[in-house]
Amino acid sequence: MSAVKNLSSGSLSRRKFLGVGAAGGMAAFAAPAFLRAASANGKLNIAIIGCGGRGAANMGEVAGENIVALCDVNRASLDQAAKLHPQAKQFRDFRRLYDEPDLFDAVVVSTAEHTHAFATLPALQLGKHVYCEKPLTHGIWEARVIREAARKARVATQMGTQIHADDNYRRVVELIQSDAIGPVREVHVWVSRAWGRQTPAEAKLHGDIVDVQERPTAVDPIPAEVDWDLWLGPAPERPFNNVYLPGPKWYRWWDFGNGTMSDLGSHWIDLPFWALDLKHPLTIEAKGPEPHAELAPASMQVTYEYGPRQGQPGLTLTWYQGVERPEILQWGIPAWNDGVLFIGDRGMLLSDYGRHMLLPQQEFANFQRPAPFIPPSKGHWAEWIHACKTGDPTTCNFEYAGCLTEANHLGNLAFRLGKKLEWDADALRCTNAPEADPLIHRAYRDGWQLGEIA
Template identity: 70%
Template sequence: MSEPNATRRTFLQTTAAAAGTLAATAYVSGDEAKKSPKDKLRIAVIGCGGRGGSNLKGVSSEEIVALCDVNQQNLSRAKDAHPKARTVIDYRHLYDNADDFDAVVVSTPEHTHAFATLPALQLGKHVYCEKPLTHSVYEARVIREAAVKAGVATQMGTQIHAGDNYRRAVEIVHSGAIGPVRECHVWVDRAWGRQSKADAERNNDRVYAEERPTTADPIPEGLNWDLWLGPAPYRPFNNVYFPGSKWYRWWDFGNGTMSDLGSHWIDLAFWALKLESPLTIEASGPPPHAEIAPASMQVKYEYGARGDMPAVDVHWYQGDNKPKIWTDGKIPQWRSGVLFVGDNGMLLSDYGKHMILLDQKVQEFQRPEPFIPKSLGHHAEWIHAAKTGAPTTCNFEYAGWLTEANHLGNVAYRTGKKLEWDAAAMKATNAPEADQFIRREYRDGWSLT
């Protein structure tokens, strides 16, 4: 790993002074040009609790015409706020009468994202879907390709992407201010996953489980457990899955921290380095468990050259794992961060601030003038795009590649091999055993078509 000179000069830059006042760009074409931006977008919301409740508030400036949730308590609260909206428990039936809405917001658990999203795209509806976009590599490919065919406004819910800090960090990399970037390190301190009971307590992890429960807890009143399971393998209800986001550490429902926080933190690396598909993926960590994602692990991605950008290695660390340059104390020990290592210096960023670390040989750092337009807001950006045809920055083309890459980190971890990835064939050419993690079988009665 490249290391900064001990006598380097350090510049702390926060985004507050450099937010800029650029307006969002837009283009208008086709039938969308006939709509006035003042017209209300008719929206159906699938998933109304937790993140779904937040997303519902984020789009409530528009006309909420339909609400869907497998939990009657969530549905009732959303109905109280939007009494004119029709309600549905099974989102598959929502699409039986799709003429009354133009757009869909999907905030279900990860394992049903693709199933709730694909029908909307096939019907030509605009879609906002929470991160991660899908539960698997295969599903990400299906959704990305369906979005291209649909030609509608899409946005994955990585809300931090709309912040000014990420924009300023991306501009620094794109302008070459720290020189060509050949390695990048992304780490998060969250340690939710399979761990000892002592580690769970140390990490303030309120949910401790090492194996799939064999006993059933009473199903909460108003919850349709069978619909909540959706395409996942059946098992009795247990409190280790629900309520809240406890499900996300179980492979059948989520993909742990890698796909959850990776959607937010690797997003910055993906955007700044113009990434799509890696050439190889290699992971390490504790022995893989059949049921539960790990608390701590790390992944190395190798990407080829992209345009005028050189080949780059992107490293991911979660939980107890950190970059060596961090553990050696040679950079500020932020709990979570993204470090771009360029030929002329380094850029360290988190959600709200970034820092430039220059080599001694560099006499002066020249910050580029802001050139990435200020976001209207993550939800507002999508609404504006649906009304006018303007682009979104986390559309399903971009988000599909990001989601695939994040899932591939887990595929490499679960396979225990350095994967040689053929993106066109969607195959790890040296590891046929990876196929089961790239695309899974669905429960009877469920198919992604």
């Protein structure tokens, strides 16, 4: 695989980024000719990689197409999916699926986070369309590799940030980009989820979540239906224990996931990323409990600094998870459990998944909203299916999603290193922290190399 360097893309105008028929500014990344020429009413042959949990939900959303292959390291999940699609060929190892590229046109990847890039990259290299659950990859270097491969493949891609398709986000983006609250210099994003290495206060918040403090020394029997070696994939080898499976237990462990930051950050930071045309932060600083070598934190705070963009000022974006909350909520802002607060020169906008308001409310009592200029989504999965067949763009393509994923992972990187990071996006390195390199591009277990089908 070619070296990954100097890959930052040029800026897109806000209108091009949001324009009808050019969502995400990715019209050039169209489907290959053999599918562009096909009838939009024809059915795709889709391979499902990861059939349980989110995989089962994603499979249901694309079940109107031809499901021709099923792949899962868990035999029980595979058997359950086969009841719905008995004609589909079955695989335990997705690398073997890619030995039969003529079988399918597109893949849906819903594995554990640490194998996302490994399941996605071969599809792109083969010119197959890809839908991948969030976060797009487990690491920063992986996100850049996937972005580069997607550019070359020119296929339809979509990351599973389903809320991006809802109307509420569209109306918020229109308000921000129509200058309703003036230039935005500050954004706060907070989520109440407290999964990870919990303090007693956090455990009280989520008493239904099993708290884990250290790597277990006990070795539990591997469930008969699970191929543990395949599930580990590129991650360092370790004995099986019930604290890792089933999901979402695994996502708290750095070897397999990145905790709440990369998971919910994909949904919540998506809104300011979209509205403000964000890409690469200049600096990243985090605070929270003492970093743990193996486990992501339940609570933490990350502050990103972004430079000016196309007439927009530089801004500070702060992320809060678990018990952390913005101080500004003490000043009369509605204290929603989860939210995004844009602070502009002429007002504020508060949003969550399904509602939003302009603040102070009395000052916007007679405000006239802009006419909608972002078209309704066909639906997050339908948008991808349509793009596969027609070459039309998707809104959470891997170019956009790759930048969002990189930024979220940088938040965790700053937390783990315990210092303010200065980020050189072109070089893919922290200029003031060479010790970050092994976390940006981690080593893989023998037999697993990104860019190769073993």
